[in-house]
Amino acid sequence: MHQWSKRLFVLAALLLFTGCLWAPGKFTSDLTLKKDGGFLVDYRGEILFELSDKRAEQWKPGMAVCHRTDGADRPCSTAEIAQQKTQFEQNRKQDQEKMKALGLPGLDDESNRAFAAKLMKYAGWRSVNYRGKGVFDVDYHFEGRATQDFLFPIMPDNNFIVPFIALRRRADGSVLVTAPGIAGGLNSLGPMASQMGGESEAPPSHAQGRFTVHTDGQILTNNSEDGEAADPLGRQVHWDIAPGSTKVPETLVHL
Secondary structure, three states, X not given: OHXXXXXXXXXXXXXXXXXXXXXXXXXXXXXEEOOOOEEEEEEEEEEXXXXXXHHHOOOOHHHOOEEOOOOOEEOOOHHHHHHHHHHHHHHHHHHHHHHHHOOOOOOOXXXXXXXXXXXXXXXXEEEEEEEEOOEEEEEEEEEEEOOOOEEEOOEOOEOOOOOOEEEEEOXXXXXXXXXXXXXXXXXXXXXXXXXXXXXXXXXXOOOEEEEEEEEOOEEEEEOOOOOOEEEOOEEEEEEEEOOOOOOOOEEEEEO
């Protein structure tokens, strides 16, 4: 946890600044680690492009706020409402440009559908369907070798992400598995998330599902509630994630 917190400090500040975050919704995810060095990652379910309430909402006349000289609220004139609407739309356009610069989809459904189609061009994404309101239904399956670090998901044109799953190979042949993004994204960083200079705290987590690690290697350490158990491959360890979860799943496996 401490290791990822340090590395994600600048990243989290950027995500909080833009008010958006890739995060899991309802999901099932499995990681298989084999002694021969092979691994398989499966993630089936929702990936959410979460926006802060301020950035996600559309303009409504009732949003206009005007004050008297003594600071009390007063009804806004038609001209004042029009001026505030123009400023709101300008800010929204600037937000859109900032998001595009970070390789994120826009604030409209058309941009999100185009982003879903773009994901399908990359290895592992077997299906990606944009459901609306920032929700993507995905089926991801990737096979690789645990000879170097691996992160999921990696988004096209976007180098700023809290990884749902991260594999880090150690010199002694063991693999450290962490899942900082699965446990509520930036909210899993606890108090740090609210101290990074963003306009607000990270969006609330909607993560709900189970992350399971299967292996024929030796599970050296893990921080799950139930500990390791028997598995057809050998041993397994799992974490049940709920919207209020803040513990980052972590296990060290010797292959």
